[in-house]
Amino acid sequence: MSTYLTILGFNSAIPTVKSAPTAQFLEMEERCFLIDCGEGTQVQLRKAKAKFSKINHIFISHLHGDHVFGLPGLISSFRLLGRETPLNVYGPKGIKAMMEAIFKYTETYQGFEVIFHELSSKNSEKIFEDNRVEVYTIPLDHRIYCNGYLFKEKPKERHLNMKEISKYPEIEICDYHNLKRGKDFILKDGYVLKNEVLTTAAEPPVSYAFCSDTRYLESIVPIIKNVDLLYHEATFLHDLKEMAEYTGHTTALEAAKIARKAKAKKLILGHFSNRYADYQVFLNEACEIFPETYLPQQLEPVKI
Amino acid sequence: MSTYLTILGFNSAIPTVKSAPTAQFLEMEERCFLIDCGEGTQVQLRKAKAKFSKINHIFISHLHGDHVFGLPGLISSFRLLGRETPLNVYGPKGIKAMMEAIFKYTETYQGFEVIFHELSSKNSEKIFEDNRVEVYTIPLDHRIYCNGYLFKEKPKERHLNMKEISKYPEIEICDYHNLKRGKDFILKDGYVLKNEVLTTAAEPPVSYAFCSDTRYLESIVPIIKNVDLLYHEATFLHDLKEMAEYTGHTTALEAAKIARKAKAKKLILGHFSNRYADYQVFLNEACEIFPETYLPQQLEPVKI
Structure with a gap:
């Protein structure tokens, strides 16, 4: 019953042959969570041999295409595979109307219920809880309303x-x-x-924070304090700080600062701009500030 | 200035790790046409090294997800790449409203014009013409309003x-x-x-007909008469004729009949149901009726 994160894609904006847009599969205490759903996520799930049909909760950070354009296809495939279990989708206000417009014109009639939990608060809130896991929003600062998500195991039994x-x-x-x-x-x-x-002693409960897309934002530090693993976007290097600010993104150096301030145990960077051919430069910049930084390995599960 | 067809994907319904959903790239007389746009088409275009930015006309057969869920991402990527040339999208009535809903909620503001040509006629009509190429609809019979498309080179100069x-x-x-x-x-x-x-003598003008998805439909024969290459869906083998009829699809045997009646020069089958692991069975069934039948080769250009 360990917790595993599989990064299905970490590309920013335009998908490439090498890397898919943002999506992550988190298996925590036997719950299967999908975080963001860029175009092609359903195929990435297949490649990762993830427990496709066990996904009951999908968390969408924001409504930019590279984080959500895989959702209609995924839901459509669930239907074709005969799914009956309700599906919970958490995301910004508007996601319900958009998805329902798509369902209408494509005549996608679900045989199962899709329950939309629309978010609009600017404060962190608990949006999911069962006997073993809790999920909180992490309000971010992007060009469009956006939340990261904090996943926490509850204290375990001795x-x-x-x-x-x-x-x-x-x-x-x-x-x-x-x-x-x-x-x-x-x-x-x-x-x-x-x-x-x-x-x-029980195993210590672990936590995971997903933060993409956002400007450098210190207000998230108390929310993600002492997190075991932090995934933080780092679209640019710090010499393009102005570009990052303008487009609503973070630099590798800033992501490392957040990890250090939050006393995270580990940091994984992602969402790199396509202008960089070699991701090692992100690692070099971040490790100066926060040595426990890693690059994302697409489709390789990471134990948290 | 030959005409080449690149099949980007030919899978039915649920995309797999091996094969992508329906999309084709047709280069005819230096015009670049995209036919259907299932999820992941933009990455398939990259893999095929197709002239991505030269696509000015996209033809969508129908609004089922496996033929259209790649369109929002493709248009979004065009915008991010700084496209300025207008883009023409031909497809069933409703495609404009659906795409505009997606653009609205994802805040996709095009820097270029997307011109929707909505189709609703039950008769074949000429929908595109310039000095070298003509495109006609081929009304099909599916569960939802659906057209195939006929692409014809005009007579060439001696x-x-x-x-x-x-x-x-x-x-x-x-x-x-x-x-x-x-x-x-x-x-x-x-x-x-x-x-x-x-x-x-001039090279003889060539023609290409794309027919997916449809029940067996003899009324298309006069429209595609003598076509050089026919792509026709064959979702099932003929022992599942009833299933084909019920779901609005064609069997391999029936596709071959259409090719023979139309005196097509070649037939490529596609849109196979995921229940078949080996596509050779489709070829065997069709070749009995129409020997010049071929299986689709994903990402390999075919000269017409």
């Missing part, structure tokens, strides 16, 4: 130490639940068995 | 036979135009120089 537990016949199966949650066990004679004797 | 022409100083450069068009030349003494002495 592991039973059966060798110790078997020494006390008084502990029954119905008590395991409380033990996993960290409670001590009180014997009939009043003796307190400390939880840390009866259980071993 | 070639000057300079060896003969140079024997007659009376023939001046300004006379060449008439000679190329087949006119005889009358000398001052009244003697008639026959055109076939002064010129050699």
Whole structure:
């Protein structure tokens, strides 16, 4: 039940033969999340051998084509494959009207429900929660309304130490639940068995923050504080800082600054402008500020 | 100035890792036409090294996703590449409203004009003509309003036979135009120089018919009569004739019948259902009826 991120594409604006536009497949605590859905995402999912049909929640950052033009095709394929499970789509206000216009003219009648959760707040909000995972928006600053997303595992259950537990016949199966949650066990004679004797530590919950597209924005730091992995766009190098500002993007140096301020454990850069043939230059610039920076590896799952 | 067809994708419904959904690039008399535009077409155009920016006319057969979901991305990329030349899009009524809804919500502001030519006639009509090429609709019978397209070179100019022409100083450069068009030349003494002495034959004009998606439909035969190359969908084998009828498609056997009745010179099949792993079965079935049948070769240009 580890958490894996598969970057399906990280190209900015125009897709190329080498790299697809933005889309990511996140498997966290057995939940399958799709983040953004550029053109060709359904084929990238196939290539990644991702659990295609288990995607029940899609998070769209913003309505620029390179982040959303794969959505109509994906939903259409779900229908053709006989999907029945409802699909939740989170994205900016307008996504519902746009998708419904497309469904109407292409006569795409879903055999399943598509539930649109339209976002318009400028503040971070919790938009998804179940017993194991929470998702929050990370309001960004782009040319169009845009959110990043923070995915957090909830604290996990401790592991039973059966060798110790078997020494006390008084502990029954119905008590395991409380033990996993960290409670001590009180014997009939009043003796307190400390939880840390009866259980071993749970895996620490992990978190992942996706931030694309945005200008350099320090207000996201408190939201993503101590995140295990941060994906942050770095469309330009810092010598094109003005261009980045003008087009609503971040430089590699700035992305590294955000990672350092947020005390992220790792940073992956992406969304590089097509003007750069060699991505190593982004890594060089960012590593000066934040050494734990990595380049995206398309279709290769990363354990968080 | 030969005519080349590059099949960019021929998959039906759901794109796969191997084959893309329907799209074709036709280069006829130096005009670049795009026929249908399934998801991922812009990347297929790149892979084919097609003259991307020279596409001024796009013909969409119908508004099912596997024939049109690549159009928003292609137009968006044209804009990002700084296109200024107007773009003509031919397709079923509704295509304009759908594309404009997408442009609105994705804030895609073209720096160039997109001229939509909406089609709704049930009869074949000439929808494009310039001095060298004509394009006609081929009304088809699918679950949704659908047209195939017939592309015809106009008769070409004859070639000057300079060896003969140079024997007659009376023939001046300004006379060449008439000679190329087949006119005889009358000398001052009244003697008639026959055109076939002064010129050699022009290359015969070629024609190409694209027919997808449709039920078996004999009414298209007179429209595509004697076509040099026919691309016809063959979603199923004939043992699934009922399924073909129900879903609005043709079998390989029926496509071959159409080619034979139309006296087409060659037939390429495509739009195969994903249920078939080996396409050879389509070829076997069709060749019984029409031996000059071929399978589509994705991204390999075919000279017509």
